[in-house]
Amino acid sequence: xHGRVVTTERLTPGMVRVVLGGDGLAGFTCDGCTDxxxxxAIPPAGAPYAAPFDVAExxxxxxxxxxxxxxxxxxxxxxxxxxLLTLDVVVHxxxxxxGPWAANARPGDVLVxxxxxxxxxxxxxxxxxxxxxxxxxxxxxxxxxxxxxAGAPVVVRVVVDGPEHEIPLPSSGALDLVWLHRSGxxxxxxxxxxxxxxxxxxxxxxxxxxxxxxxxVREVRRHLLTERGATRADLSCSPYWRRTMTDxxxxxxxxxxxxxxxxxxA
Ligand SMILES: Cc1cc2nc3c(=O)[nH]c(=O)nc-3n(C[C@H](O)[C@H](O)[C@H](O)COP(=O)(O)OP(=O)(O)OC[C@H]3O[C@@H](n4cnc5c(N)ncnc54)[C@H](O)[C@@H]3O)c2cc1C
Numbered sequence: 001x002h003g004r005v006v007t008t009e010r011l012t013p014g015m016v017r018v019v020l021g022g023d024g025l026a027g028f029t030c031d032g033c034t035d036x037x038x039x040x041a042i043p044p045a046g047a048p049y050a051a052p053f054d055v056a057e058x059x060x061x062x063x064x065x066x067x068x069x070x071x072x073x074x075x076x077x078x079x080x081x082x083x084l085l086t087l088d089v090v091v092h093x094x095x096x097x098x099g100p101w102a103a104n105a106r107p108g109d110v111l112v113x114x115x116x117x118x119x120x121x122x123x124x125x126x127x128x129x130x131x132x133x134x135x136x137x138x139x140x141x142x143x144x145x146x147x148x149x150a151g152a153p154v155v156v157r158v159v160v161d162g163p164e165h166e167i168p169l170p171s172s173g174a175l176d177l178v179w180l181h182r183s184g185x186x187x188x189x190x191x192x193x194x195x196x197x198x199x200x201x202x203x204x205x206x207x208x209x210x211x212x213x214x215x216x217v218r219e220v221r222r223h224l225l226t227e228r229g230a231t232r233a234d235l236s237c238s239p240y241w242r243r244t245m246t247d248x249x250x251x252x253x254x255x256x257x258x259x260x261x262x263x264x265x266a
Pocket of ligand 1: 037073089095098099100136139140238239242247248
């Protein structure tokens, strides 16, 4: 599957909105998850093939050095009628593959992807909702906030570099939103966990969505499960990325990490 870039827009200094359209999206469907994501495939510079291409064919028939890099991005929105797929991509300096691709994307560029996957949606039966993460989770948090039932208590804690990195987060829920600003020190890694630990005691059934940097997600998950009585079934936790690691490096150690994280709550 592939989309052709229709527009790009800088939402913040560190986030680019890319809207994809075109016939390559025929057959794309999104089942209502608010964390639906696609797995994009970005060829290395100078690759001897051009998009659109078949990912399976490229990886079966070409040397590894020519394979496209894979990155996951949340479906911020899917307009089936107009066949428009919106992705909000974090641009974190010049590092990486996905960020630079989005920063340089121009109308007409083609993005190949597989998917979507995903599995979370705010449960109308929950007594309250917690949405916690960083910029990479903002697309899912924003989509989830649009799906929270009117008046439902929803607590949102998001880590970003500063006020200029905040985006509007409309919701018909009863919103308690706090932006947490990094200071560029090692203490930044504890901003999100500390903000969740500081929440007052709650009553009733919590449903939580905690996605973002792996170490931060791990500590929030541990806290919710071991100190707050949250249940696994009501937690959606995903380590989207790992500080200091490329996505390739992170995927290699992710299974061992997940097993270790499970020992936190054994
Ligand atoms: C299911 C899922 C959904 C996701 N949805 C989104 C989304 O909608 N938007 C989005 O932007 N990201 C999203 N991510 C995270 C994204 O896939 C990763 O951040 C990915 O590593 C970015 O690739 P890159 O090529 O830009 O950087 P990489 O080549 O992977 O990394 C290069 C360097 O940048 C660092 N880095 C990676 N990501 C970040 C970041 N967010 N902030 C600061 N430094 C970073 C790495 O630690 C490394 O040092 C999602 C991840 C998953 C698993």
